[in-house]
Amino acid sequence: MKKVLIIAYYWPPAGGPGVQRWLKFVKYLRDFNVEPVLYIPENPSYPIRDEDLVQEVPDDIQILKKPIFEPYSLAGIFGRRETQTISSGIIEDSRKQSLLQKILLFIRGNFFIPDARKFWVRPSVKFLKQELEKRAFDTIITTGPPHSLHLIGLELKKDTGIRWIADFRDPWTQIGYHEKMKLAASSRKKHEKLEKKVLNAADDILVTSYTTREEFESKTNRPVHLITNGFDTEIEQQNTEHSEFWISHIGSLLAGRNPENLWLALSELLNENEDFRKKFRLKLAGRISDSVLESIQAAGLQEFLENKGYISHSEALKLQRQSSVLLLLEINSEETKGIIPGKVFEYLSANKPILAVGPANWDAEQILKKTLAGSFFQYHEKKAIKTYILSCFRGEVLQPDRTEIQQYHRRNLTYKLSEVIRK
Numbered sequence: 067m068k069k070v071l072i073i074a075y076y077w078p079p080a081g082g083p084g085v086q087r088w089l090k091f092v093k094y095l096r097d098f099n100v101e102p103v104l105y106i107p108e109n110p111s112y113p114i115r116d117e118d119l120v121q122e123v124p125d126d127i128q129i130l131k132k133p134i135f136e137p138y139s140l141a142g143i144f145g146r147r148e149t150q151t152i153s154s155g156i157i158e159d160s161r162k163q164s165l166l167q168k169i170l171l172f173i174r175g176n177f178f179i180p181d182a183r184k185f186w187v188r189p190s191v192k193f194l195k196q197e198l199e200k201r202a203f204d205t206i207i208t209t210g211p212p213h214s215l216h217l218i219g220l221e222l223k224k225d226t227g228i229r230w231i232a233d234f235r236d237p238w239t240q241i242g243y244h245e246k247m248k249l250a251a252s253s254r255k256k257h258e259k260l261e262k263k264v265l266n267a268a269d270d271i272l273v274t275s276y277t278t279r280e281e282f283e284s285k286t287n288r289p290v291h292l293i294t295n296g297f298d299t300e301i302e303q304q305n306t307e308h309s310e311f312w313i314s315h316i317g318s319l320l321a322g323r324n325p326e327n328l329w330l331a332l333s334e335l336l337n338e339n340e341d342f343r344k345k346f347r348l349k350l351a352g353r354i355s356d357s358v359l360e361s362i363q364a365a366g367l368q369e370f371l372e373n374k375g376y377i378s379h380s381e382a383l384k385l386q387r388q389s390s391v392l393l394l395l396e397i398n399s400e401e402t403k404g405i406i407p408g409k410v411f412e413y414l415s416a417n418k419p420i421l422a423v424g425p426a427n428w429d430a431e432q433i434l435k436k437t438l439a440g441s442f443f444q445y446h447e448k449k450a451i452k453t454y455i456l457s458c459f460r461g462e463v464l465q466p467d468r469t470e471i472q473q474y475h476r477r478n479l480t481y482k483l484s485e486v487i488r489k
Contacts, residue, residue, distance in 0.1 A: 068487055069101045071194070071206045073215050075183060077106045078123055081116030081379070083295070083317070083408035087235055087274075088209055089122055090298050090476040091483055098484035102127065103203070105194065107134035107186060114353075118378045132193050135185040137178060172248040179256045180238070183212040191221040198226055205487055209233040211241075216264045223267055231486065232268035235295075237278050240401050261285075270486055275429045277404025291486050294433075295408040297415035298476040301468055302387050311342065311459055313421070314349040315393035316382045317409050321355040322397035325423045327445060329365035331452035336366070342459055346370055351377045351385055386416035391458045396424035398445045403428045414439050414471045419458045423451070439466040 072092070076084040092102045108131040178184055194206075206228055208219035216232050223230045238261045239254075249257075265271065265286040273279045274294050282290045313332075336343045348367055351374040362371055377385070386392060392413045396402050403425045410430055413420050420440025422430055431442040441463075443451050457463055472478070 067099045067101050068204045069103065069202065070095075070487060071103050071105060071197075071203045073105045073190070073194075073206060073208045073218055075107060075110065075186075075210075075212050075215060076112070077104065077129075078119035079115045079117050080110070080112040081114035081119065081376070084211070084235065085116075085119060086379075086408055087233075087295055089119065090296070091480050092127060093122065093124065093298075094477045094480035095484065097477070098481055100484050100487055104129040105190070106131055107183075109133050109136075111136040114376060116378050118380050130193075130197065132186070132190055134183065137182045137185070168248070175249045176253045179253060180217070180260055181212040181214050184214045184217070187214055187217045187221070190218045191225070194218070194222060195225060198222070198228065203228065205229045205231060207231045207233060209235060210238075211236055213238050213260075213264075216268075217260065220264055220267055223269075229269050230267070231270045231272060232264055233272040234278060234282075235274055237281065237401075237404060238264075240278075240281060240404070270489070272483075272486070275404040275406045276432065277429050281404065291482075293479055293482050293486075294406060294474060295411050296474040296476045296479045297411040299383060299412070299415050301415050301471060302417040309345065310347050311345040311391075312347050312349050312389040313391045313393060313455070314351070314385055314389040315395065316377075316385060316412075317352045317407065319350060319352060319354045319358050319395065320397065321357045322399070323395040324355070324358045324361055325393075325395055325445060326361050326365075327448035328393075328421075328423060328451055329361055329367060331448050331455060332367060333365040334452060335455060336370070339456075339459075342456075345459075347372060349385060349389065350374065351382060383412065383416075386412060386418065389416070389418055391419050391421050391455065392416065392440075394420050394422040394424070394430060394440070396422075396428060396430065398425050400425065406430050406433065411474045414466070414474060417466060417468075417471075419463050421451070421454060421458070437467050437470040438464045439471065 072088060074088050078085060078089065095102050104127060106129060174182060206219055206222055208215045210216050219230045219232055222228060239257050262285065265282060265288060268288055271282055271288055271290045272293055273282060273290060276292065279290050279292045336346065348371045350371065353376060354373060362368065394407065394410055394413060396405060396407065406429050410433060414437060420434060422434060422440055422442040423445060424430065426444055428442065434440045434442055441454050
């Protein structure tokens with residue numbers, strides 16, 4: 067049996083999509099003769115917590131821990147709300163940022179490279195070198211963001227020669243929020259230099275999207291493997307437990323993902339169709355930007371809105387299955403076309419029509435086309451969005467391809483990972 071050391075920052079009770087990928091891999095790796103051992107921070111500062119996920123951690127999994135210094139805890143003295151907002155990834159448009167938020171973003175972008183968890187690298191390398199001397203591991207795996215964890219792998223590879231797999235849940239230098247980090251030219255070069263070192267030193271690289279695979283293949287000759295995120299439930303039979311028509315979005319809704327034409331399309335439908343007006347409800351679950359809520363109110367949707375705030379993963383799964391249409395939204399930029407949100411796969415499992423709005427040539431569009439699970443629109447396509455919503459309301463959409471969807475089950479994806487590990 068192969069033995070792997072997985073170096074991760076996000077682990078239960080952390081909430082949000084970042085924790086799901088490796089929690090599920092760990093759940094199934096033993097089915098494919100791979101024994102995982104976790105290394106995680108002892109005292110992390112998670113912006114989102116979900117205690118329910120603790121129950122999913124295998125009882126007998128071995129977990130190593132080391133304390134971490136979190137600069138966000140100090141920054142919170144000056145602005146706890148702003149600090150939590152930045153830490154959780156909700157960054158307002160620069161025109162709406164407070165002076166304090168601008169200062170915190172500048173400090174975060176230029177003094178903590180590659181990220182604010184950089185102070186965990188040196189003590190982790192020292193600790194793990196001792197562990198590697200005491201026990202035999204076939205492979206180490208680092209997963210980011212935070213991408214500073216890849217620097218742990220880089221040093222361990224250099225010092226011990228152990229096989230190393232670097233897993234990128236998101237891009238590094240091409241990630242969308244870099245544009246909001248007020249990066250100086252010298253800071254950008256530092257990021258690029260570190261990224262290049264990691265890509266050229268890792269034995270294998272894992273990515274979650276087609277675009278990131280293409281990007282990395284242009285930067286390194288190391289093998290780059292596409293293993294997307296997935297779902298870990300049975301595919302739902304199509305049914306709705308109520309007579310209302312719920313359009314739901316689950317997850318953080320940033321200012322840059324504000325689909326104003328979608329809100330306007332809904333407003334027009336409410337004014338034109340009395341039956342739609344009687345049945346329609348808009349459900350939002352997660353951290354929602356103030357600017358998004360303002361746009362919803364301006365479109366006259368406030369009385370139809372239920373803003374549930376952050377909910378547990380189990381509650382999110384329930385809401386997905388109770389909904390009539392599921393919203394999938396991404397920032398409209400070149401940098402985000404390679405991001406496939408983790409929730410799209412749970413949406414597939416929920417077996418409800420997916421209304422996706424995002425950038426041109428978005429990777430998620432390929433998945434929707436292959437699975438017949440929904441339709442993709444660009445932000446300006448108000449008329450087409452309106453037509454699709456009406457088709458969903460009338461039950462006039464295609465049935466998804468369950469065989470295509472099944473390939474995204476976490477167990478099937480873990481098999482693909484085990485093949486990389488056994489190389």
